[in-house]
Each structure stands twice: as C-alpha cells, then as structure tokens.
Amino acid sequence: MFSLIEFFILLVVLNKTVLCIHGFHSIAAMASDMPIGGMIEIPAAALALGVFVKRLDFLSIGTNDLIQYTLAIDRADEAVAHLYDPLHPAVLRLIAQTIETGARVGVPVAVCGEMAGDPQLTRLLLGMGLRDFSMHPAQIFEVKQEVLRSHFAELRARVSRLLRYDAMNMQFRELRIRRDKACPVCGDHPTVTSLIDYEQFCGMRRGEAEAPAAVEISSADYEAMRERGDDHLLLDVREAFELGICQIEGNVNIPLGQLPARLGELAAWKDRLVVCQCKSGRRSMKALDTLQKHGFRKLVNLQGGILAWGEHTGDPAIAPY
Numbered sequence: 001m002f003s004l005i006e007f008f009i010l011l012v013v014l015n016k017t018v019l020c021i022h023g024f025h026s027i028a029a030m031a032s033d034m035p036i037g038g039m040i041e042i043p044a045a046a047l048a049l050g051v052f053v054k055r056l057d058f059l060s061i062g063t064n065d066l067i068q069y070t071l072a073i074d075r076a077d078e079a080v081a082h083l084y085d086p087l088h089p090a091v092l093r094l095i096a097q098t099i100e101t102g103a104r105v106g107v108p109v110a111v112c113g114e115m116a117g118d119p120q121l122t123r124l125l126l127g128m129g130l131r132d133f134s135m136h137p138a139q140i141f142e143v144k145q146e147v148l149r150s151h152f153a154e155l156r157a158r159v160s161r162l163l164r165y166d167a168m169n170m171q172f173r174e175l176r177i178r179r180d181k182a183c184p185v186c187g188d189h190p191t192v193t194s195l196i197d198y199e200q201f202c203g204m205r206r207g208e209a210e211a212p213a214a215v216e217i218s219s220a221d222y223e224a225m226r227e228r229g230d231d232h233l234l235l236d237v238r239e240a241f242e243l244g245i246c247q248i249e250g251n252v253n254i255p256l257g258q259l260p261a262r263l264g265e266l267a268a269w270k271d272r273l274v275v276c277q278c279k280s281g282r283r284s285m286k287a288l289d290t291l292q293k294h295g296f297r298k299l300v301n302l303q304g305g306i307l308a309w310g311e312h313t314g315d316p317a318i319a320p321y
Helices: 004-020 025-032 043-047 049-055 063-071 089-105 122-127 137-148 152-163 219-228 256-269 282-293 305-313
Strands: 037-040 058-061 109-111 233-236 274-277 299-302
Touching (some): 037 043, 037 049, 089 152, 137 256
Parallel strands (some): 274 299
C-alpha cells in the first residue's frame, strides 16, 4: 500500500494528465468525468480508509487478496490452503468496516472477489450493507435468487449482532438503550401485537404441502450406480462454456437459467431417475427444486458437484476451476 503523500501525488499526476490532453475535446470530456476508485485488498487499506476515502469516487473490495493477506494464507500452498477462511471474524470485520465507511461518506462500495459470487454468503454481505456485487455471469442467477428472497432490514439487524459476538466469552457485546414509549412494538400503546404470517406473506397458501426434502447422492454411491448400469439421466446445469473445462461422460446439459423453458426436453424422465449436477452442488439444488415443482418424481443431487466427483475418482480430465 502506498503512503498518503504518494496518494496525493497520484491525484496531482492524474490532474496534470487531464490538462495535457485538454486540447482534445472528446478525450477531455471523458477525462474530466473519469471516476477514481480504490481497491481494498490488504488490511492496511481497510483500516486507513477514513483518511483518503473522501477523495475517491468508488471502492471495490477484492476479498480474495484481502482474506489471504489478513490471515497470512497463501492459497497456492497446499500445506496452508485449508486455513483460507472467508468467514474469519477478522475478515468479516474488515469488510463490514469498509462498507460502513463508504456508506458514511456516500462512496459506493462493491465486492469483486469470490465471496460476491457465493450464494451462501449473499445474505451475510447484504446484512453488512453491500448493494453492489461483481461476479462471473454464471453465478448471477443463484445470487439474484438469494437477493430476491432477502429482507434487508432483518438481515441488517442479524448481521450487526453477529459482528458483535465475542467468541472467547461466548456472548454478544450488547448495548442497553432506553425504551421508546412510542414504539409500536414495545411502547406504552403498541399497535404491532402479533407475528406476520410468513407462509402467506411468501405466497404459500395454508394447507399447501411443502416440496419434499432434497435427496443427495455421494460421489462414491453415484460411481457404484454407474458401474451397475442403473437407468438414470445425468443433468448437468452448468453453463455451456464450463463443459469445455471438464464434464462427466454421458451428461445432458441444460444451463440452470434455461431449464424452465426447456423442460419439454426432459418429459420422458418425469417418472425416471434424474441426477442433477453442477460445479459444487448449489446450482443443481436449484434445478432439483424447479423439477420438483413441475412434477418430476425421482430426483437426486450429486453432492459436491463435479469438483467432488473429480476428487473422488481421481480423473485427471476433471480439472478444478
């Protein structure tokens, strides 16, 4: 990370560059509106952000490097790669602090690392106040679904409490505040006296049965199924370009985003076994849910996806990506 003096020198150099090209009107128009942003990829940048954030137009948190440098973990070193943890308290607090600092001064913050494309972390980041996610196009659908199912205010309260958790003493650091007599929930004359009907709120009618729980099959069990020659369809819901990286022989590829429109291609398998598979098992769970809602009766999800399959079989053609 450069020093504060170097930062201001950089701004001066940029301004001089704009002046040098001022004679070229089209370029000058572009340069005069050119936003200047900052990458937050090391702890020092996150901790010192308040010093220079007002001079920036946007921030982008590179979580891959931020995690690596915060935890002193080299992901390329197999001896310590397992210690790479995006949920480490130090990492979460640096990310939350960066988002909060940006919001306080009106500077937009985005996350552009792997965390942004992980749907299991979407609600956590939303609860921190993040609204800009940068990810591979193949991950947009899953993350979007998590966003649409989220209640921002509720997540904000839960994540704020999570960040105050004292793991050493196994208790939350909590603040005591004076009761608001006009509060509609706990005031002297409450108007909110019952819980919301979340089933009705989410569109599920009373008495409507929930979809059966998803069944997963391990790589070992699926390998045995293939060796026995059991009748089944292997449905790969990854994007077409991912098949060029690696694939399991005999699959039928229908990308998750196209599945609802292409269900007719699977009509013959409505009462026969369908094994759903993706990269790591998350997109295929979404596909399984879609198929269940359209009357497919025999469905299983390949646990861990093609990555787990490649690790189990040791097939050199299954390259991790």
